[in-house]
Amino acid sequence: MPADGGFNRQSKKDLISRIKANIEDDGADQKSTKTASSFSADETNLAESQDSHDIKDNLDGDMDRSWSDPEVSADIETASIKTLQKSVIKTNIKTNKKTIAKTNLKTKSNQTPIDKEENALMNNQEISSGTETINDKSKNTSLRGIIWSLLLFIIFLGLAILSYLYFENIPSREYIGPLTPPVEPLLVDEGILPDFHPRCENVGTDTPEVNAQSYFVFYADNFDVIASKNENEKVSFASIVKLLSSLVALEYYHDMDQELALLEPVDAQGSGLDIEIGETLSVRELLSAALVGSRNDAMYVLAQNYPGGVNSFVEAMNKKARDLGMKDTLIENPIGFDNDKQYSSLRDIAVLSVTAMKNSFISETVSKASVIVTTSYGREEVVDSTNYLLWEVDGVIGLKSGYTENAGLCLVTYVDDNPDFITIVLNSEDRYEESKTLINWVRENYRCE
Numbered sequence: 001m002p003a004d005g006g007f008n009r010q011s012k013k014d015l016i017s018r019i020k021a022n023i024e025d026d027g028a029d030q031k032s033t034k035t036a037s038s039f040s041a042d043e044t045n046l047a048e049s050q051d052s053h054d055i056k057d058n059l060d061g062d063m064d065r066s067w068s069d070p071e072v073s074a075d076i077e078t079a080s081i082k083t084l085q086k087s088v089i090k091t092n093i094k095t096n097k098k099t100i101a102k103t104n105l106k107t108k109s110n111q112t113p114i115d116k117e118e119n120a121l122m123n124n125q126e127i128s129s130g131t132e133t134i135n136d137k138s139k140n141t142s143l144r145g146i147i148w149s150l151l152l153f154i155i156f157l158g159l160a161i162l163s164y165l166y167f168e169n170i171p172s173r174e175y176i177g178p179l180t181p182p183v184e185p186l187l188v189d190e191g192i193l194p195d196f197h198p199r200c201e202n203v204g205t206d207t208p209e210v211n212a213q214s215y216f217v218f219y220a221d222n223f224d225v226i227a228s229k230n231e232n233e234k235v236s237f238a239s240i241v242k243l244l245s246s247l248v249a250l251e252y253y254h255d256m257d258q259e260l261a262l263l264e265p266v267d268a269q270g271s272g273l274d275i276e277i278g279e280t281l282s283v284r285e286l287l288s289a290a291l292v293g294s295r296n297d298a299m300y301v302l303a304q305n306y307p308g309g310v311n312s313f314v315e316a317m318n319k320k321a322r323d324l325g326m327k328d329t330l331i332e333n334p335i336g337f338d339n340d341k342q343y344s345s346l347r348d349i350a351v352l353s354v355t356a357m358k359n360s361f362i363s364e365t366v367s368k369a370s371v372i373v374t375t376s377y378g379r380e381e382v383v384d385s386t387n388y389l390l391w392e393v394d395g396v397i398g399l400k401s402g403y404t405e406n407a408g409l410c411l412v413t414y415v416d417d418n419p420d421f422i423t424i425v426l427n428s429e430d431r432y433e434e435s436k437t438l439i440n441w442v443r444e445n446y447r448c449e
Helices: 009-037 039-065 070-109 113-168 238-252 283-292 296-304 309-323 346-357 360-365 431-445
Strands: 200-202 214-219 225-229 259-261 280-282 370-374 380-384 396-404 408-415 421-428 446-448
Touching (some): 214 346, 225 431, 238 283, 238 396, 238 408, 283 296, 283 360, 283 370, 283 380, 346 396
Antiparallel strands (some): 214 225, 259 280, 396 408, 408 421
């Protein structure tokens, strides 16, 4: 190039030749790339090649117009080179992107069956792994459910066995048929009943008027009936049942000084010692309070501490009644509370009364006008007898009173005479006066040899 910056003809020709050579080389590279990648991009590559030739033609025109001006020619050369370089770079970038994309597509399409099988196997392994994880969780859940079911089954089985063992030892309450009253054993004397029974007859008036629903008068040693009313009816007998409760308690509790505690609260229904939970009394004091003052909670303490609790105690009472021949008696509670399933008869009460008086502790206790009991809490209480005839009628030495709404006013009275006799008055409007009427009538109208 001359010092003045102009161009000679040879220089211009050399420049144009270099530019054209660069363009042709770029076109050759584009064709080579097209052949290596895919024939599906022919239209795009041709368009790009056309752009390059257009740039070359424009450059030729510009160069021809600017030969005479060296400065312009230099500018044209510089601008042309820059334009050509930009065009080549853009073309190469586009071509490379499309080539890579098409190469990837072709690679996927050209996968061999073995490659596809390997890919499918890998996918199946991933799916199988996920399925196995889910199955493992399901198995763990099922296993926990089986373990809990077995535990519950074992618990229920244990409870069933315990229930069977418990109820197996409880006597049946079903009526087992008529039993003959044990008359002969009752003739055994313990100092209360006489050894013999004299011959007695009524030499006076007929039976007096008594308004009680039912009554029964008989000799204690041989059960000879003196007078009766509704003797075969089933009746409620209130706290007279405590005579039977006392017999059962005395058969089990041999140590009269043994201390027993109230285990559960009980509704004494107006007649109790107000015993508190954990407060203790001796067996002697509990029986005395129940027999003399008819204290309900005292008898409940005895029943609660019986093996098996109150229910077992009641079952033992029913068994005792059957053993005594009390075929018309059924017990539901040891106190005498009203219950449609708790009943007896005058004849059964007669058997119970004689049996109770044959027990030395009972016969001694029911003859007392009062007793004193002391609890473990230091409480001392005087319990008065509910049988007022003990101090109103000579010869009366027991037995037991009772009252409930259904049973009414009841009283069993044992008279020490020659011979001894017993009066039973049930559901009376005035149990003491009607009992005295019957006692006086027997004494005035019966003569015994």
